[in-house]
Amino acid sequence: MTAARAFDPVELEILWQSLISTVNEQARALQRAAFSPIVREAGDLANAVFDRRGRMVAQAVTGTPGHINSLALGAAAMLEEYPVESLAPGDVLITNDPYKTAGQLLDVTVLVPAWRVPAGGGEARLIALFGSTIHHTDVGGYGIGAGGRDCFEEGLWIPICRLMTGDGAGGSERNSDVWKFILSNVRQPDHMAGDLHAQTASGEVGAQRLATLCDAHGLDDMEDLADEIIERSEAATRATIRELDAGSHRASAVLDLADGSLIDIVCTMHVDPEAGEITVDYEGSSEASPWGINVVANYTHAYTTFTVRSVLNPDIPNNHGSLAPIKMRAPEGSVVHAVPPQPGTARHVVGMFLPNALLKALAHLKPSGAMAEGAGAVWTMQVNGHHDDGSPFITAMFTYAGGVGARATKPGLDACSYPTGVSAVPIEVVEASAPVRFLRKALRPGSGGNGAQPGGLGQVIEFEVDTARPWQLNAVTSRLTEPPQGIFGGEPGASGSFQVNGEPVTTQTRITLQPGDTVRLELPGGGGYGPPVDTQDRDGPVAS
Structure with missing residues (x-):
């Protein structure tokens, strides 16, 4: 050998x-x-x-x-x-x-x-x-x-x-x-x-x-x-965990869907310094949803390990070795451990929301890494229909992000795809692929939660489809009633809004729209960090 x-x-x-x-x-x-x-x-x-x-x-x-x-x-x-x-x-x-x-x-x-x-x-x-x-x-x-x-x-x-x-x-x-x-x-x-x-x-x-x-x-x-x-x-990951105090830390966050239903994410983080391991247990989280938002164990594990690693020691390379000391348990058949044939095409709604609960538990281990709740999952849109000549069209999925929660020393990021990291497909690309016309795309003033560090701003998007025929929209949204919460006295960010012709949409399913209909998206802002400070400081007004 x-x-x-x-x-x-x-x-x-x-x-x-x-x-x-x-x-x-x-x-x-x-x-x-x-x-x-x-x-x-x-x-x-x-x-x-x-x-x-x-x-x-x-x-x-x-x-x-x-x-x-x-x-x-x-x-x-x-x-x-x-x-x-x-x-x-x-x-x-x-x-x-x-x-x-x-x-x-x-x-x-x-x-x-x-x-x-x-x-x-x-x-x-x-x-x-x-x-x-x-x-x-x-x-x-x-x-x-x-x-x-x-x-x-x-x-x-x-x-x-x-x-x-x-x-x-x-x-x-x-x-x-x-x-x-x-x-x-x-x-x-x-x-x-x-x-x-x-x-x-x-x-x-x-x-x-x-x-x-x-x-x-x-x-x-x-x-x-x-x-x-x-x-x-x-070895480096286990050494980092061994520097922590033994204990268990429980945290939760509530996610709302367009139809008004609520999803509870509950996590308990068990720290075992002797073994150099952290185990995250999702016992207590909601049962699987009838809608296609359920998360398989792999995807739950993915965002769990990402969040824990990014707070404790993000400089260690991400590979089999650094993932091994971070364990995950989730009840089978729950919204965070889907089993066949439970649906999950929009599983990102829950998966990308997990850090909102995980970061609260991690705040007990490393307060400097604490962060307020953010918008969570990106909102996804897909449009399909027929041109005036009868030929079909379908867009690729296009996504939009809300505000990120504020951090200990920095404001939350505006309209940023945390935790996923994907970019928005440029509106010019969407318009070139289908008869979609964007009317507005701008930051949403005042949507970030106030605090010693303010939450990031959401954004506002309006679009219509230039066709004389009915068209269909598949939209996946969240945070329409439950705003992103602040932390350590910070105020919540604004909740989101999904409207067609000024009327709220409260369905999780594909909708059929008519020529001239306008879709308006108002994405949530991030929560604030720490009690709001005086609006004046020694250098003048604090930017909102």
Whole structure:
């Protein structure tokens, strides 16, 4: 048995930065090649490299926490069904199984093995896998929105299978039956095909760069490097937790939906310094909703680990090692642990809301990391209908963010997609893809909660659709009655408002609108931090 290679600190840092550069290049290739605006313009994606055991070693900077940390678990699930020993050069795996990956059928995961011929010659050996998860425009079924009543109604379910197969000469060819099934069940087959090829090609870019890295540094594979990175990351995370006091801290937050129903998120954070572990237990949270907002365990785990890590020590690399000491428990069948066939296309409404409860519990452990509640999930819109000549149109999903909660030393950010990190698809791109006309897009004055540090502002958006025919809108909103709460005496931010022609909309389902109808969105503002201060200070008026 060959002894594990030892890495000195300088060499390890060079290899680490080269590995990060590799996955970042994979992400850039995917974003540039993607057909869907939500990927190309907004960055609704994740990219990472995995070792032969399915452990995430490094992630790209671009992407969302929900995708990347779900991918960290999803890749291992894919390799359980297709072990590395069963794969051949040219094979590519695919799935959108929501309960094993990112929680909604629109998020498709592709895993591309990286092969390398050893320096001494012989057969190519699988040395790593490059994974990506992206939000596809359509997978058939109900489409964007919370109206699907089970996962079968929500769209096409792609089980873990081979998207591409090896051609025997080191190349790939389509698994034609799988491609036929997929493209026959979606509304925009060209977009789907283009995005799948972009995912495959970007994985191949990563594989090529990794082979170059191995050649340059005399590595036969990346097993020893992966072990070193993962072990160091885990040790650093456990050391951070060991500095905390033992104890349990309970917190909660309330989320309201458009139909007036309330979702309780309850978390108890158990700190075990001796083991160097934190366990977050969601016992007491609401049962699963009949609407498609339920969160699978992977996605709950993703935003749980993201929030805990970002407060305690965000400088430690995000990989299998740093995620391992953070455990998560959630009752099966609850809104934070959906099981088949509970629906979840709009699971981001709850998933992106989780930090509002988690940050309250973390405030007991690290007060300097405390933050008031923010708007939570981005609001998502999708418009479809027919042009005047009868030809159909459908927009990619476009998203808008409210205000972020204030922090101990800084105001909340205005109209910022926290915690997801996606950008808004530019209105020019939306208008170019469909007859949507934006009438207004501006910050919402006064929507941030007052405090020693004020909450971030929400925004106001108005749009209409230029067609002589009825059209449909799938909208996912929240925080319409329950405003984001302040912290330590800070005041709440403003709640949101979703209107059509000035009238509130109180449904979770797709709505049909008429020519000339105007949609108005008023997104929530973030809560304030600390008691409001005097409106005058020594330098003059404090900006609101």
